[in-house]
Amino acid sequence: MSENSKATSTPQAPAAKFGGTGLTVAIVAAAVVAIAGLVLWGIQLSGGMIQTNMRNMDSWGIYITMFMFFVGLSAGGLIISSIPRAFGMKGFGGISKVAVWTSITCTCLAIGYVVVDLGGPARIWELFVYSNLASPLMWDIIVLFVYLILSIVYLWATLRHEAGKVSATALRVVSFIALVCAVLVHSVTAWIFSLQQAHDMWHTALMAPWFVSSALVCGTGLVMIVVIALRAAGYLKLDQSYLVKMAKMLGAFLCIDLYFFGCDLLTEAFPQGEGANIVSMLVSGPLAPFFWLEVIGCAIAAVICFVPQLRSNPGLIVAAVLAIVGIFCKRFQLLVGGFQQANLDYAGMYTSTSITNWSDGMVGAYAGLVYTPTMLEMGIVVGVLGLGALILLLGLKFLPLKPTAED
Amino acid sequence: MRYGFAIDTRRCIGCHTCAVACRIENNLPKGSWWNRTLTDGGTEQDTPEGTYPNVKMSYITIACQHCENPACVKVCPVGATYKDEETGVVRQDYDKCIGCRMCMAACPYTGVRLFNWEEPKYTIDFAIGDSDIAPHQKHVVEKCTMCWHRLARGEEPACVEVCPERARFWGDLDDPESDVARLVRERDYKQLLPERDTKPSVYYLV
Numbered sequence: 001m002s003e004n005s006k007a008t009s010t011p012q013a014p015a016a017k018f019g020g021t022g023l024t025v026a027i028v029a030a031a032v033v034a035i036a037g038l039v040l041w042g043i044q045l046s047g048g049m050i051q052t053n054m055r056n057m058d059s060w061g062i063y064i065t066m067f068m069f070f071v072g073l074s075a076g077g078l079i080i081s082s083i084p085r086a087f088g089m090k091g092f093g094g095i096s097k098v099a100v101w102t103s104i105t106c107t108c109l110a111i112g113y114v115v116v117d118l119g120g121p122a123r124i125w126e127l128f129v130y131s132n133l134a135s136p137l138m139w140d141i142i143v144l145f146v147y148l149i150l151s152i153v154y155l156w157a158t159l160r161h162e163a164g165k166v167s168a169t170a171l172r173v174v175s176f177i178a179l180v181c182a183v184l185v186h187s188v189t190a191w192i193f194s195l196q197q198a199h200d201m202w203h204t205a206l207m208a209p210w211f212v213s214s215a216l217v218c219g220t221g222l223v224m225i226v227v228i229a230l231r232a233a234g235y236l237k238l239d240q241s242y243l244v245k246m247a248k249m250l251g252a253f254l255c256i257d258l259y260f261f262g263c264d265l266l267t268e269a270f271p272q273g274e275g276a277n278i279v280s281m282l283v284s285g286p287l288a289p290f291f292w293l294e295v296i297g298c299a300i301a302a303v304i305c306f307v308p309q310l311r312s313n314p315g316l317i318v319a320a321v322l323a324i325v326g327i328f329c330k331r332f333q334l335l336v337g338g339f340q341q342a343n344l345d346y347a348g349m350y351t352s353t354s355i356t357n358w359s360d361g362m363v364g365a366y367a368g369l370v371y372t373p374t375m376l377e378m379g380i381v382v383g384v385l386g387l388g389a390l391i392l393l394l395g396l397k398f399l400p401l402k403p404t405a406e407d
Numbered sequence: 408m409r410y411g412f413a414i415d416t417r418r419c420i421g422c423h424t425c426a427v428a429c430r431i432e433n434n435l436p437k438g439s440w441w442n443r444t445l446t447d448g449g450t451e452q453d454t455p456e457g458t459y460p461n462v463k464m465s466y467i468t469i470a471c472q473h474c475e476n477p478a479c480v481k482v483c484p485v486g487a488t489y490k491d492e493e494t495g496v497v498r499q500d501y502d503k504c505i506g507c508r509m510c511m512a513a514c515p516y517t518g519v520r521l522f523n524w525e526e527p528k529y530t531i532d533f534a535i536g537d538s539d540i541a542p543h544q545k546h547v548v549e550k551c552t553m554c555w556h557r558l559a560r561g562e563e564p565a566c567v568e569v570c571p572e573r574a575r576f577w578g579d580l581d582d583p584e585s586d587v588a589r590l591v592r593e594r595d596y597k598q599l600l601p602e603r604d605t606k607p608s609v610y611y612l613v
Binding site (some may be wrong): 045047048049050052054055056057059060114117118119120121123124126127130131132134135136137138141192193195196197198199338339342343344346347348349351352353354361362363 | 426438439440443444445446447448449450451452454467469478481482483484485486487503504505506507508509511512513514515516517518520521522524525526545546547599600603604605
């Protein structure tokens with residue numbers, strides 16, 4: 001700890017001063033947003049989830065989308081910092097602690113989004129008492145908690161290693177276990193959807209590896225944005241070559257993710273059966289804006305990452321944002337796409353709790369997007385994001401996450 | 408033992424009596440229909456498919472299919488949805504349900520599982536139906552219980568008892584002597600979404 005703070009005050013330390021009033025104001029603002037979110041959650045629980053736009057036939061919405069999205073985002077930091085260490089390669093210039101802190105923040109948010117989606121959060125203890133170990137949701141809860149704890153252990157071990165208390169070998173072992181767990185957490189999140197035979201959109205074996213690649217895309221994008229922002233704010237110094245290395249990785253991850261998407265679309269479309277409906281729903285149906293934003297955005301991002309002339313700082317920010325937005329679009333397509341096609345489309349009794357746009361019957365309900373969130377849902381989404389900003393900024397303020405001299 | 412239904416779609420006249428009887432028997436909250444009479448035909452209720460004179464229309468009543476291989480039971484993280492081993496009835500424990508709605512996402516027959524999105528409200532301001540039913544709760548998933556409270560007393564489900572066309576049959580599919588087993592054996596039938604491999608215990612006689 002003391003070595004760490006000494007290191008940051010050496011001449012190599014950032015010229016600009018980070019923190020001070022600006023950071024405190026940001027922390028207070030984040031706390032206010034988080035508290036506002038809590039109040040809205042209270043309104044949702046007391047007045048009922050009827051205030052959301054989720055209904056019996058589209059029973060998950062923006063909260064589960066955000067859960068998937070944040071599980072993915074949590075990948076980047078941990079993987080960027082643990083891969084070099086686990087395999088004994090050169091790292092990314094000392095950003096690993098900050099990167100792991102973003103992972104921890106994102107994991108907390110993923111858990112947060114599941115909690116606000118629950119009808120009975122007061123019964124959450126049952127998960128640990130009546131655990132049904134056959135349920136993929138139970139697997140995910142277990143793996144998420146293990147992942148969160150491992151990330152914290154990994155961060156702690158890194159700090160202790162820098163203080164000379166933990167050996168390099170031990171740190172390497174921890175980083176390897178954390179890496180395995182990271183791959184597992186994305187696979188298990190995919191299995192929540194892909195093991196269900198109920199929805200054609202979800203039931204594909206490709207989902208787990210595809211979740212890993214999407215996680216790598218948006219996770220790397222997030223780490224790039226965070227370190228570029230922290231460098232601009234004077235929190236840390238980072239040689240541009242590390243960012244270029246990260247950008248090349250991002251480009252590769254983007255290509256893998258698009259390749260998986262292409263494989264899946266081809267497999268769905270080729271037999272010209274039920275799967276063809278999924279492809280047309282994505283390409284030209286209600287989900288088309290999300291589909292094209294993802295595909296075109298990710299392609300542009302990959303080009304920026306691969307063309308040296310485009311890899312300026314603003315260029316890298318654009319690429320990272322496009323990658324993150326693209327993966328968000330993918331999550332939304334996946335969730336809503338699962339409900340967008342009715343298995344049983346008989347006409348009949350539909351009430352205000354049957355489906356979001358129920359008043360015009362089955363035809364009206366499925367004509368456009370089957371689900372769009374209400375203002376209350378968006379408010380709670382922003383509130384949880386505020387909690388994330390709060391955790392991230394508190395870490396920057398109070399934890400020794402800056403690169404040390406030896407990095 | 409595997410309790411199930413055989414529903415004669417050639418007898419069904421789409422009168423909704425089974426659906427309404429279910430609502431009354433189970434004191435269902437406003438907007439909740441555990442059993443629905445749907446039209447197999449046009450895009451609106453009670454409309455046929457095609458143009459005159461080449462039109463056709465029939466009715467199909469849909470509730471929980473009490474599957475032999477239920478997708479919902481596997482995914483419930485706390486075991487609030489479970490299959491009764493003795494009877495094969497898929498049951499729901501309101502007191503255990505945490506409201507994660509995983510079962511609703513897993514069930515291919517979307518619409519048979521209902522979540523109480525708010526504090527249950529009722530059309531009539533006093534409780535109706537059977538006094539043995541479990542009280543409805545806010546923010547939990549519920550569905551057809553196969554009238555579990557009636558089965559416990561040796562009675563058949565309410566929807567079967569009231570059908571004016573005697574189109575609904577209920578009994579033990581494993582007992583060759585039962586009406587349901589005989590009908591399934593002797594008549595042509597279809598099942599809903601057999602390709603989803605859930606092995607539903609509801610047979611629609613055609």
